[in-house]
Amino acid sequence: xxxxxxxxxxxxxxxxxxxxxxxxxxxxxxxxxxxxxxxxxxxxxxxxxxxxxxxxxxxxxxxxxxxxxxxxxxxxxxxxxxxxxxxxxxxxxxxxxxxxxxxxxxxxxxxxxxxxxxxxxxxxxxxxxxxxxxxxxxxxxxxxxxxxxxxxxxxxxxxxxxxxxxxxxxxxxxxxxxxxxxxxxxxxxxxxxxxxxxxxxxxxxxxxxxxxxxxxxxxxxxxxxxxxxxxxxxxxxxxxxxxxxxxxxxxxxxxxxxxxxxxxxxxxxxxxxxxxxxxxxxxxxxxxxxxxxxxxxxxxxxxxxxxxxx
Amino acid sequence: xxxxxxxxxxxxxxxxxxxxxxxxxxxxxxxxxxxxxxxxxxxxxxxxxxxxxxxxxxxxxxxxxxxxxxxxxxxxxxxxxxxxxxxxxxxxxxxxxxxxxxxxxxxxxxxxxxxxxxxxxxxxxxxxxxxxxxxxxxxxxxxxxxxxxxxxxxxxxxxxxxxxxxxxxxxxxxxxxxxxxxxxxxxxxx
Numbered sequence: 001x002x003x004x005x006x007x008x009x010x011x012x013x014x015x016x017x018x019x020x021x022x023x024x025x026x027x028x029x030x031x032x033x034x035x036x037x038x039x040x041x042x043x044x045x046x047x048x049x050x051x052x053x054x055x056x057x058x059x060x061x062x063x064x065x066x067x068x069x070x071x072x073x074x075x076x077x078x079x080x081x082x083x084x085x086x087x088x089x090x091x092x093x094x095x096x097x098x099x100x101x102x103x104x105x106x107x108x109x110x111x112x113x114x115x116x117x118x119x120x121x122x123x124x125x126x127x128x129x130x131x132x133x134x135x136x137x138x139x140x141x142x143x144x145x146x147x148x149x150x151x152x153x154x155x156x157x158x159x160x161x162x163x164x165x166x167x168x169x170x171x172x173x174x175x176x177x178x179x180x181x182x183x184x185x186x187x188x189x190x191x192x193x194x195x196x197x198x199x200x201x202x203x204x205x206x207x208x209x210x211x212x213x214x215x216x217x218x219x220x221x222x223x224x225x226x227x228x229x230x231x232x233x234x235x236x237x238x239x240x241x242x243x244x245x246x247x248x249x250x251x252x253x254x255x256x257x258x259x260x261x262x263x264x265x266x267x268x269x270x271x272x273x274x275x276x277x278x279x280x281x282x283x284x285x286x287x288x289x290x291x292x293x294x295x296x297x298x299x300x301x302x303x304x305x306x307x308x309x310x
Numbered sequence: 311x312x313x314x315x316x317x318x319x320x321x322x323x324x325x326x327x328x329x330x331x332x333x334x335x336x337x338x339x340x341x342x343x344x345x346x347x348x349x350x351x352x353x354x355x356x357x358x359x360x361x362x363x364x365x366x367x368x369x370x371x372x373x374x375x376x377x378x379x380x381x382x383x384x385x386x387x388x389x390x391x392x393x394x395x396x397x398x399x400x401x402x403x404x405x406x407x408x409x410x411x412x413x414x415x416x417x418x419x420x421x422x423x424x425x426x427x428x429x430x431x432x433x434x435x436x437x438x439x440x441x442x443x444x445x446x447x448x449x450x451x452x453x454x455x456x457x458x459x460x461x462x463x464x465x466x467x468x469x470x471x472x473x474x475x476x477x478x479x480x481x482x483x484x485x486x487x488x489x490x491x492x493x494x495x496x497x498x499x500x
Contacts, residue, residue: 021318022311053411060404067419067441076437088351137354142422142438143415152354153325181314188322196329203334211461218460221383222417224409228460280409 021184024176032183034304035296036161037117039186040126042290043154044116046283047129050151051109053283054136058106059099061143068142070094089138108132120163130155147283150193154291157185186294191252193288194268198248207245210238216279223280247271255295262299268292324349328356382456383407384420386442388449399453402446424454427473427488435473436486443477444484450477452486 023029061068077083096102112129119125133155137148161182162175201207206215214237217227231237247267254264269289276285324346331339343350350356387399405420406413419438426435443449453474458467470491478485 017315018311021315050411057412057415061415065441065444067438069441072437072441076434079437080431080434086351088348089354090352134352134354138351140415143418145414145418146357147411148354149357156353156355177311181318185318185322189325192322192326192329196332199330200332206461215461219383219457220459221407221457222409222413280414282409283411 021181022177023180029176029179031296031298031301032161032179034301035294036158036179036183038293038296038304039154039290040158040163041117042293043151043158043287044113044129046147046287046290047116047133047151047155048110048113049283049286050133050147051106051113051136054106055103058102062093062097062102062139063099064097066097069097073141086141089141091135091138093135093139105132105136109136123159123163126155126163127159130159145284146281147287150284150287150291153189154186154287157182157189160185183294186291187255190288190291190294191255194248194251198245201245201248207241210234210241212241213237213244213278214241216275224277224282227278244271244275255292261295262297265292265295265297265300268295325355332357382459382462384417384424385455385457386416386420387453387455388443388446389451390448391450394451399451402442402449402452404442404445420454424456424472427454432475432486432488436475436488439473439475439486440484443486447479451475451489452477 019025060066063069064071066072077086093102093105096105109129109132112125112132115125116129130152133148133151137144137152140148161179201212204212206212214228214231217223217231220226220228231240248271251264251268251271254260254267257264269292272285272289272292276282276289279285324342327339328343328346328350331343335343343356386402386405388402389398389400391398405416423435423438426432426438439452443452451474453471455471456466456469474489474491475486476489478487
């Protein structure tokens with residue numbers, strides 16, 4: 001009896017695990033398909049922005065006489081004995097030093113970004129866009145930031161999911177479980193990012209004593225806007241600081257608990273856009289806001305897609 | 311499904327460890343992240359170590375959340391002629407300010423050079439600066455300064471430029487010689 005009870009428990013646990021990661025009920029896959037469609041459009045916009053932002057200075061950095069040309073970088077990494085640390089940052093762009101070819105690569109990246117939400121018959125476009133972002137990110141040693149990381153994992157998970165159209169047509173078979181898996185991976189990865197952001201904040205006194213947001217806006221020479229005067233009042237910047245920290249830590253549970261998902265989703269979008277404006281890390285936080293769409297509440301999805309789908 | 315489940319578990323465990331190692335990694339975390347470096351680096355899944363976005367303050371890194379008094383804006387300045395005074399330094403033409411992605415790339419690069427300079431890695435800092443100075447034949451001196459801001463204190467504002475060098479031109483060749491800057495002493499501390 002004990003053995004059969006254990007078997008039942010294992011089966012139930014398997015079932016919970018499988019339904020979470022690979023669930024293929026119609027309502028679940030429809031919601032996953034709808035939210036991934038939104039994420040796909042949003043990440044396409046961010047990826048286009050990413051490639052376009054390199055247009056004016058790609059030759060300055062990567063061309064034969066560029067600041068971090070392949071040759072100059074190679075010598076530096078050898079001298080610094082950093083070859084092992086960055087040796088796995090693979091990219092064909094290390095072999096490209098012509099400004100024209102570098103711009104051609106950016107152009108292809110932008111075209112792929114435009115094509116990704118439009119081409120609905122193959123994963124090839126998403127895969128190529130993902131690889132293009134990863135290659136440019138891997139080439140950007142010393143000048144790359146967080147936006148590359150966020151774009152790379154977001155697009156990487158989208159590759160797993162099939163492209164569905166129309167959205168009201170529920171996927172079946174392999175398409176069903178890969179759609180759920182892609183959405184779950186985005187959701188869990190995003191939760192890790194929010195949580196670690198909150199924990200990282202707590203390791204700095206600025207986020208405890210209420211001046212964290214002032215520290216974010218104070219290097220005004222590298223910000224979109226100068227908010228130092230607007231936030232100078234302690235009442236304003238202290239409340240904002242506490243809200244930002246609370247947001248980072250509270251977002252994962254708010255997003256995962258079904259009853260608070262709508263509040264969590266709205267809060268996540270506001271939190272990301274707010275930090276994008278304050279910190280000028282627009283691309284990174286916009287990408288996070290887009291990835292938050294993987295938690296799109298059911299009622300929002302129903303409202304959006306009942307109007308657009310035939 | 312079991313194979314996929316195993317891959318998913320390993321993948322997320324590696325991601326979680328890599329992200330949790332950003333503030334300050336333990337030996338175990340460091341070894342795990344290094345062990346999975348081929349996977350993490352090839353697909354660009356984890357933040358770059360010592361990136362400029364990871365502003366350091368007392369050795370603590372903040373990859374994912376900007377917001378520390380130590381975050382500074384860097385400027386690359388050049389000067390011509392004999393040893394220049396403060397008025398002769400001018401901003402290098404190719405560096406731009408602002409919050410754009412392009413300006414942010416300049417900041418990350420300058421932060422990397424400044425970090426090397428501050429740690430007396432002069433040859434490496436010079437190695438990174440050389441291609442930039444080859445574009446400016448009038449530059450006889452180069453330095454990277456950190457701008458003060460609302461959150462910096464008088465001691466931080468009084469710190470010398472993290473990297474200052476003389477540009478030595480010999481025909482087509484060019485070399486950089488680090489110019490030592492007086493360091494702060496206890497007398498400068500309020």
